[in-house]
Amino acid sequence: MISLTRLNGDAFWFNPIYIEKIQCNPDTTITTTHGKSFVVKESEEIVIKNMKRFYREIGLVRIVNKAGEEE
Template sequence: MISLTRLNGEAFTFNALYIEQIQSNPDTTITTTQGRKFVVREEEELVIKRIRQFYREVGLLRVIDRAGEDN
């Protein structure tokens, strides 16, 4: 889970596994795999940094980094 802030200042946690797309236009908008959209205060780069950290914590980043090593 990653911590984010809605535009109204409300903090919430988000399961980063459900993020399909992140856009900055200019507000950062996160689209989930279910098509829901969340607009957050954090800049896109910070959201991506938090997602990578989350993936490291749950061990997914190592799996992604190793994909294709045996090919």
């Protein structure tokens, strides 16, 4: 899970596996795979950085990197 902040200042935890897209216009809007949208204070860059850290922590990045390797 990653920590995010709504525009009203309320912090919440979000599972980044469900992120379909991130837009900045100018507020950062996250759209889930279920079509629900969240507007957060964090920039796109911060959200992406936190997503990548989460994927590394759960081992998802290693799986994706190894998928392209030849044996």
